[in-house]
Amino acid sequence: MKPPAPRLRTAAVHAGESPDPATGASAPNLVMSSTFVTHEAGGFSAHDLDEESGYLYTRWSNPTVAQLEAKLCALEGAEAGLCFGSGMAAAAGVLFSLLSAGDHVIMSDTNYAGVAELGRDTLPRMGIDATFVDASAPLNVEAAIRPRTRLIWLETPANPIVRLTDLEAIGVIAAAHPRIRVAVDSTFATPVATRPLELGAHYVMHSLTKYIGGHGDAVGGAVLGSREDIAALRLEAAIHYGGILSPFNAWLIMRGAATLPIRMQAHEENAMAVASFLEDHPRVGRVIYPGLASHPQHDLARRQMDNFSAMLTFQVDDGPALAEEMARRLRVIHYAVSLGHHRSLIFWMDTPSLMETSFRLRGDALASYREYAGDGIFRMSVGLEDPADLCEDLARVLP
Numbered sequence: 001m002k003p004p005a006p007r008l009r010t011a012a013v014h015a016g017e018s019p020d021p022a023t024g025a026s027a028p029n030l031v032m033s034s035t036f037v038t039h040e041a042g043g044f045s046a047h048d049l050d051e052e053s054g055y056l057y058t059r060w061s062n063p064t065v066a067q068l069e070a071k072l073c074a075l076e077g078a079e080a081g082l083c084f085g086s087g088m089a090a091a092a093g094v095l096f097s098l099l100s101a102g103d104h105v106i107m108s109d110t111n112y113a114g115v116a117e118l119g120r121d122t123l124p125r126m127g128i129d130a131t132f133v134d135a136s137a138p139l140n141v142e143a144a145i146r147p148r149t150r151l152i153w154l155e156t157p158a159n160p161i162v163r164l165t166d167l168e169a170i171g172v173i174a175a176a177h178p179r180i181r182v183a184v185d186s187t188f189a190t191p192v193a194t195r196p197l198e199l200g201a202h203y204v205m206h207s208l209t210k211y212i213g214g215h216g217d218a219v220g221g222a223v224l225g226s227r228e229d230i231a232a233l234r235l236e237a238a239i240h241y242g243g244i245l246s247p248f249n250a251w252l253i254m255r256g257a258a259t260l261p262i263r264m265q266a267h268e269e270n271a272m273a274v275a276s277f278l279e280d281h282p283r284v285g286r287v288i289y290p291g292l293a294s295h296p297q298h299d300l301a302r303r304q305m306d307n308f309s310a311m312l313t314f315q316v317d318d319g320p321a322l323a324e325e326m327a328r329r330l331r332v333i334h335y336a337v338s339l340g341h342h343r344s345l346i347f348w349m350d351t352p353s354l355m356e357t358s359f360r361l362r363g364d365a366l367a368s369y370r371e372y373a374g375d376g377i378f379r380m381s382v383g384l385e386d387p388a389d390l391c392e393d394l395a396r397v398l399p
């Protein structure tokens with residue numbers, strides 16, 4: 001009889017980390033070697049690679065990075081995974097390896113700024129047509145499909161406004177078009193909350209820099225999917241584009257990933273406490289957090305997220321002035337970009353400037369964005385400190 005699959009917390013600790021057969025070492029080895037000695041003369045091209053090939057060169061694959069990839073596969077329920085040097089390298093790897101000149105991609109109109117700008121500026125320069133839609137309404141995605149559509153790129157919850165996309169609904173729409181693949185940036189959700197591959201996505205992408213690494217000390221990215229899709233991605237995006245993850249960062253991120261499920265529990269608990277404190281504060285306007293009943297998509301959040309994660313936003317009357325105060329006077333929370341670390345981080349995101357730089361929305365799309373973000377938001381990544389200290393820190397700077 002096959003033993004039952006380990007539960008999530010057990011998989012997070014053990015997957016990819018069996019003891020070293022040579023030494024019995026219990027913790028993962030850090031293999032920094034760039035090249036590997038072979039005892040058979042073989043091919044030198046990426047096209048000679050197959051699943052049985054041993055290690056050849058670290059840009060192809062590396063034992064420490066492979067251990068992290070195995071752990072991520074166990075967490076996402078994926079057949080295969082591939083790590084990159086950053087989340088952006090992972091996103092660019094998927095976009096450029098799947099899309100060719102003349103192809104069309106549908107992208108969520110609100111997402112990580114780097115991806116938003118790559119979609120709006122770089123893809124068109126390569127002859128790839130991109131349509132940006134408010135994917136929180138699945139019909140917008142369906143209406144944007146064209147004969148040359150090859151990919152739907154989603155992000156849920158979407159940076160920075162924490163607006164959700166119904167992955168199951170879009171999975172159903174895409175399934176009617178066999179040529180269309182669905183890729184989901186699941187960085188805000190983590191595999192503890194949402195497993196997009198089970199909901200019809202073909203690729204799930206993470207910035208490992210965020211919750212999965214979890215400690216703000218290693219930049220990395222990953223893409224998970226089917227064995228065949230990931231093998232093709234490795235050949236093109238890792239071996240030919242070259243943006244691979246350093247084994248040292250893989251080793252650090254693996255150590256972080258082992259505690260992902262228990263960290264996410266504590267992150268959610270803290271975010272709930274901070275969100276409720278902010279919602280009750282007389283100087284705070286709108287608070288958006290998927291775990292609050294007041295989130296416009298709270299029902300979808302309950303259906304799609306097993307954990308509400310710890311990204312929240314709030315609005316106040318004079319955001320820029322409070323941002324100045326925070327940068328100078330916060331004691332516990334760091335006024336800094338990025339997210340998903342054990343340390344709490346907060347940053348002001350001004351709507352008009354984001355419209356100029358990253359999102360460039362108009363009409364209904366802008367109205368939907370403003371419904372979540374008004375003139376601007378404080379985006380907070382609630383960390384693992386005592387939530388009472390976080391609330392005190394915020395209370396001290398709020399007007």
Ligand SMILES: *Cc1c(COP(=O)(O)O)cnc(C)c1O
Binds near residue numbers: 087088112188209220
């Ligand atoms: C940070 C982030 C990225 C980019 O990841 P890097 O590791 O910084 O390159 C992509 N998507 C989301 C949602 C992110 O938060």
